[in-house]
Amino acid sequence: MIPGLLAASACFVLFLALSIGIFQLAPDVHRFGTMAKLWLVLLVVYVPLYFLFQHLLPTPIAAVLPLNSLKGAVNFGNGMLIFTFMYLNFCALYTSDHGLSLAFMFELEGRADKQMTLDQLRERFPYDALLRGRLIDLEANHFVICEGEYFRLAPKGKLFATVLGGLKRFLRLEPGG
Amino acid sequence: MTGLCAVILSFSLYVLAHWTICRFLQLRPLSMVLNVTWFCFLPVYAAMFFVLHRNVPLLAVDVATADGAVNFLNGLVINVFLLLGYTVFFFLVERGLSLRVMIEIARSKEERMTIEEIKGVYTYDYILEKRLSQIFKMGYAVRDGNQIRTTYKAARLVAANRLVRTIFRIKQVTP
Numbered sequence: 001m002i003p004g005l006l007a008a009s010a011c012f013v014l015f016l017a018l019s020i021g022i023f024q025l026a027p028d029v030h031r032f033g034t035m036a037k038l039w040l041v042l043l044v045v046y047v048p049l050y051f052l053f054q055h056l057l058p059t060p061i062a063a064v065l066p067l068n069s070l071k072g073a074v075n076f077g078n079g080m081l082i083f084t085f086m087y088l089n090f091c092a093l094y095t096s097d098h099g100l101s102l103a104f105m106f107e108l109e110g111r112a113d114k115q116m117t118l119d120q121l122r123e124r125f126p127y128d129a130l131l132r133g134r135l136i137d138l139e140a141n142h143f144v145i146c147e148g149e150y151f152r153l154a155p156k157g158k159l160f161a162t163v164l165g166g167l168k169r170f171l172r173l174e175p176g177g
Numbered sequence: 178m179t180g181l182c183a184v185i186l187s188f189s190l191y192v193l194a195h196w197t198i199c200r201f202l203q204l205r206p207l208s209m210v211l212n213v214t215w216f217c218f219l220p221v222y223a224a225m226f227f228v229l230h231r232n233v234p235l236l237a238v239d240v241a242t243a244d245g246a247v248n249f250l251n252g253l254v255i256n257v258f259l260l261l262g263y264t265v266f267f268f269l270v271e272r273g274l275s276l277r278v279m280i281e282i283a284r285s286k287e288e289r290m291t292i293e294e295i296k297g298v299y300t301y302d303y304i305l306e307k308r309l310s311q312i313f314k315m316g317y318a319v320r321d322g323n324q325i326r327t328t329y330k331a332a333r334l335v336a337a338n339r340l341v342r343t344i345f346r347i348k349q350v351t352p
Contacts, residue, residue, distance in 0.1 A: 001247050020344055027346040061243055070235070074178040078251065081181075085258035092265040094345075100274065101308045102338060103349065105317055108327040109335040115326040118305065127301040131292050134275050143279060152289035153282050160276070161283035168270050168280070171199040176270070177277025177299060177307075 002061050003053035004079025010049050011042045012086040032091065039087045046080055100125075179236040180252025183225035188259045191218040206314070211267060215260050222256055274304070 018038055022029065054064055065072030096102075107124055108114055116124070135151055138144040143157035153161060168174055195214050204210045226249055229236045238245040269276065281298050282290050309325065312318045317331040327335075341347070 001244060001251060005251065023346045071178065078181060082254065085255065089258055089261045092262060096265065101312055104308065104312065105327060105331045105335050108318065108325065109332060115321065115324040117323050118325065121325065122301065127296060128292065131295060134278060138275055147289065149291045150289040151282060153279060157279050158283060161279040164270050164276055165280040165283060171196060172203055173199065173271045176272060177274055
C-alpha cells in the first residue's frame with residue numbers, strides 16, 4: 001500500500017508543478033480541460049512510479065505483491081484512487097475561488113479604508129452583469145441555450161436541474177442559492 | 178483494502194445520517210451539522226475496520242505492523258477526501274447561484290426565462306443578505322454603521338487566495 005501512496009503523492013506534486021508551469025506560460029488555456037488532461041497523463045506516469053517505489057522501499061514496508069493477486073491489485077488501485085481524490089479536491093478548491101462572498105471580500109480588502117456601504121457593493125457588482133456572466137458561462141458549457149432575450153435549458157442543464165433540484169427539495173434546502 | 182471497505186461503509190452511513198438530519202430535523206448552521214456528524218462517524222469507521230478485519234478472512238490485517246497501520250490511516254485519509262468532496266457538492270446544491278438559476282428556468286411555466294424574469298424570482302437582496310450574513314457570522318466582516326468592514330481574518334483569507342491566484346495566474350471571474 002505504501003508504494004501506491006508515495007506514487008500518488010509524487011503524481012500530485014508533479015500535477016501541481018505542471019499546472020503552475022502551464023498556467024504561467026499560457027494563462028488563457030481552458031483550465032479544467034488542461035487539468036483533466038494532466039490528470040490522465042499522470043495516471044499513466046503513476047504506473048512506473050508505483051513499481052519504482054516498490055523496488056526502492058525495503059520489503060517489510062513494501063512487500064512485492066503481484067498485480068494478479070487481489071491484494072496487489074487493490075494496493076495498486078488504491079494509489080490511483082488517492083491521486084484522483086487529490087485531483088478532484090484540488091479542482092473543487094480551485095472553483096471555490098470563484099465564489100461571490102470571496103469576490104466581496106477581495107473588493108473590500110482592496111479599498112484603502114477596507115469598507116463599503118451595501119449600495120456601493122451593489123454598484124460594484126451589478127446584478128445584471130453577474131447574472132449575464134453566469135448565463136454566458138452556462139451557455140458556453142452547454143447547460144442553457146440562449147434564444148434572443150430568453151434562456152432555456154439544454155438537455156444537460158435539464159438533467160442537472162432535475163437531479164440536483166430534486167435532491168435540494170428532498171433535503172429541504174429550498175430556495176437556497 | 179480493509180480501510181477502503183470500512184470507509185465506503187462508514188461514509189455511506191454518514192451520508193444517509195446527514196440526509197436524514199437535513200430532511201427531518203433541519204438543524205442549522207449547515208456547515209456545523211456537516212462537520213459534527215462527520216466527527217461522530219469517525220468511531221464508526223474505526224469500528225467497521227475492526228469488525229471487518231476480525232470477521233472477514235480476506236480483510237484480516239495486523240494493525241501492529243506498518244502495513245496494517247497504513248491500511249487504517251489510508252481509510253482515514255480517504256474519509257477526509259470524501260468529506261471535502263461531499264462538502265463542496267452539498268454547498269453547490271444548497272448555495273450554487275448557477276444551479277438556482279437553472280432550477281428557476283426548469284420550473285418556470287414556459288421553461289424559459291429572460292434575465293428580468295430571473296431577477297424577479299431570485300432577487301439580489303436575497304443573494305446579498307445570504308452571503309453577507311454568512312460573512313458576518315464567520316467573522317470575516319463587521320457592520321460599522323452603514324459600512325461593511327473586513328476583519329483581520331478576511332485579510333488573511335484574501336492574502337492566501339491572492340497568493341494562489343498569483344501562483345496559478347487566475348483571473349477574477351466575478352465582475
